Amino acid sequence: MKSLYCSIFGHQYEVSKNITYHVKEYKCSHCKSQATTSGNGGLTLLTPKYKEINSVLERIHNKRISRIKRQASEKSTENLLDFTPHFS
Numbered sequence: 001m002k003s004l005y006c007s008i009f010g011h012q013y014e015v016s017k018n019i020t021y022h023v024k025e026y027k028c029s030h031c032k033s034q035a036t037t038s039g040n041g042g043l044t045l046l047t048p049k050y051k052e053i054n055s056v057l058e059r060i061h062n063k064r065i066s067r068i069k070r071q072a073s074e075k076s077t078e079n080l081l082d083f084t085p086h087f088s
């Protein structure tokens with residue numbers, strides 16, 4: 001529901017959730033209407049469709065982060081075990 005304040009001054013969006021580095025969900029602090037980052041970098045209303053897209057994005061993003069973290073820890077173990085110098 002749009003409040004009178006919002007119809008005059010526009011929504012006061014605050015970040016409610018970080019989906020990826022680039023995509024966030026926002027909530028208006030006055031009327032609680034929700035928005036998200038759209039494809040062109042602007043804001044768009046958070047429809048059920050966008051909610052669905054964001055949850056997929058979030059899952060992929062988290063998976064990627066945990067994979068990078070795992071790779072990083074594997075790499076540091078490798079380096080610890082590998083004492084032979086490489087001349088390549």
Ligand SMILES: [Zn+2]
Nearest residue numbers: 006011028031
């Ligand atoms: Zn609002």
